Amino acid sequence: MVHPDKSMLLAYTRRQSLGEAESYIRQHIELCEECALLCHEYEQVSAGLQDTLEYWKRTSVYSPLVERVLEKIENPDAVQLAHRKRQVDRQRQNATSSTKRQSLNWTRLLSTGVVILLIITVFTSFMLHESLFQPNNNKQANPGSTKVPSPLRTASPTPTLTPQVTGTAEVTGGTIATPVAQSMTLNICKVSAYSFTLCGSHLQPGDVVEVTVNIRGKGALPQHVVMVSKDGRLTVMWYVNICSINRVNVHVHSRKTSLDTSQVLSVPVRNCSISMDQ
Amino acid sequence: MDVQVVENLRAKDPVAFRSLVERLQQPLTGYLHRLVGDHEVALDLAQDTFLQVYKEIEKTSQDLLLDPWIYRIATNFGLRYLNRKRLRQFIGFESASSPLDFDIHLMVPGPEHTVEARMLVEETLSKLKPKDAACLLLHYGNDFTYEEIGHVLEMTPEAVRKRVARSVEKFRAFYGQSSQASKQ
Numbered sequence: 001m002v003h004p005d006k007s008m009l010l011a012y013t014r015r016q017s018l019g020e021a022e023s024y025i026r027q028h029i030e031l032c033e034e035c036a037l038l039c040h041e042y043e044q045v046s047a048g049l050q051d052t053l054e055y056w057k058r059t060s061v062y063s064p065l066v067e068r069v070l071e072k073i074e075n076p077d078a079v080q081l082a083h084r085k086r087q088v089d090r091q092r093q094n095a096t097s098s099t100k101r102q103s104l105n106w107t108r109l110l111s112t113g114v115v116i117l118l119i120i121t122v123f124t125s126f127m128l129h130e131s132l133f134q135p136n137n138n139k140q141a142n143p144g145s146t147k148v149p150s151p152l153r154t155a156s157p158t159p160t161l162t163p164q165v166t167g168t169a170e171v172t173g174g175t176i177a178t179p180v181a182q183s184m185t186l187n188i189c190k191v192s193a194y195s196f197t198l199c200g201s202h203l204q205p206g207d208v209v210e211v212t213v214n215i216r217g218k219g220a221l222p223q224h225v226v227m228v229s230k231d232g233r234l235t236v237m238w239y240v241n242i243c244s245i246n247r248v249n250v251h252v253h254s255r256k257t258s259l260d261t262s263q264v265l266s267v268p269v270r271n272c273s274i275s276m277d278q
Numbered sequence: 279m280d281v282q283v284v285e286n287l288r289a290k291d292p293v294a295f296r297s298l299v300e301r302l303q304q305p306l307t308g309y310l311h312r313l314v315g316d317h318e319v320a321l322d323l324a325q326d327t328f329l330q331v332y333k334e335i336e337k338t339s340q341d342l343l344l345d346p347w348i349y350r351i352a353t354n355f356g357l358r359y360l361n362r363k364r365l366r367q368f369i370g371f372e373s374a375s376s377p378l379d380f381d382i383h384l385m386v387p388g389p390e391h392t393v394e395a396r397m398l399v400e401e402t403l404s405k406l407k408p409k410d411a412a413c414l415l416l417h418y419g420n421d422f423t424y425e426e427i428g429h430v431l432e433m434t435p436e437a438v439r440k441r442v443a444r445s446v447e448k449f450r451a452f453y454g455q456s457s458q459a460s461k462q
Contacts, residue, residue, distance in 0.1 A: 007443030
């Protein structure tokens with residue numbers, strides 16, 4: 001047997017319009033003792049509620065509003081003032097009635113403030129953290145790195161190269177620089193005793209860049225102006241006795257975007273004795 | 279009847295307005311009193327309701343159902359007051375239960391279980407969701423049908439039916455308990 005919804009039973013006992021469901025409920029109640037009992041209980045509860053509300057109606061006396069309303073229509077400002085005063089009085093009375101409760105309330109207010117502050121702090125630190133870990137994470141740079149004058153971005157990555165055995169071996173694969181300026185990477189990709197090659201990737205294809213290398217104690221090497229390949233790469237080579245060099249400052253200036261990038265790159269480990277012989 | 283009254287009210291007829299306030303003042307203030315749980319606030323809200331009626335009646339349509347419309351204004355005022363009150367209580371500017379909320383007429387002598395039942399009704403009413411309480415009060419206290427309540431609260435009669443039933447369930451629980459207690 002499918003019982004009608006309780007709200008339907010209540011509505012039925014309250015003689016509310018139920019449409020077609022009304023006759024079904026009537027028939028159902030005649031057959032179903034459980035629903036009949038529930039209806040009876042609803043009638044009792046309704047009677048109790050109505051009694052109470054009737055009692056309140058009889059005993060509640062409200063001061064006449066007609067004059068107040070008409071007065072407000074005629075002189076809204078004065079009545080508004082009185083209205084406001086009543087509100088303030090009520091609040092004051094409420095406030096003075098329980099100072100202990102008020103102090104508790106202040107505690108609650110304080111704790112709410114602390115929670116809000118905490119949320120703001122967490123949010124701000126999260127945002128800061130996010131911005132710190134954007135491409136420019138120079139703060140993790142090698143402490144011994146030399147800063148280039150007026151660099152926009154500097155990085156001193158740690159080389160992770162596996163040196164080749166032969167003297168003129170080309171050392172490749174070393175990730176020297178961390179990403180700078182979006183995802184641009186620079187690294188010394190080939191080293192021999194008398195030369196090194198700088199490789200760049202993720203540059204803007206077709207861009208023309210000026211690449212300058214400074215060596216501490218030796219000054220600047222000749223500047224190269226190169227075009228970035230279609231796949232965003234560049235390769236520049238300098239002939240120099242590399243054996244006495246540990247680090248180089250590389251400065252890249254884009255002619256297209258006028259963006260400057262500076263990095264301190266470590267020269268990978270190389271076998272100078274063999275290469276010098278060649 | 280409503281049509282003529284509304285016409286007179288639109289014309290700002292003071293007699294029509296006075297008779298409207300006199301007719302509705304007690305039931306409307308009583309309804310607001312039960313809804314917000316404060317005698318003085320109920321009076322202020324009733325006053326604001328009548329003022330709103332006076333101001334806004336010109337903008338209403340011809341087929342206006344006057345009483346449900348006035349109760350809608352009153353309910354909106356009541357619900358807005360309750361929302362602000364809840365916010366103040368949450369922030370801590372106001373205590374959860376003020377002594378003003380305690381009704382003096384609950385102290386009228388009578389059979390103890392009756393007084394107790396009234397207090398329980400008061401307490402249960404204050405714990406209901408404001409809209410559920412509005413549905414219950416309009417139906418049991420002001421004899422509105424579910425359809426009329428739907429007009430007041432801008433919801434379907436089915437929604438009203440569910441809300442009234444939900445509220446009555448709360449009372450059913452304590453009426454059940456109190457009847458068991460009286461048997462013992």
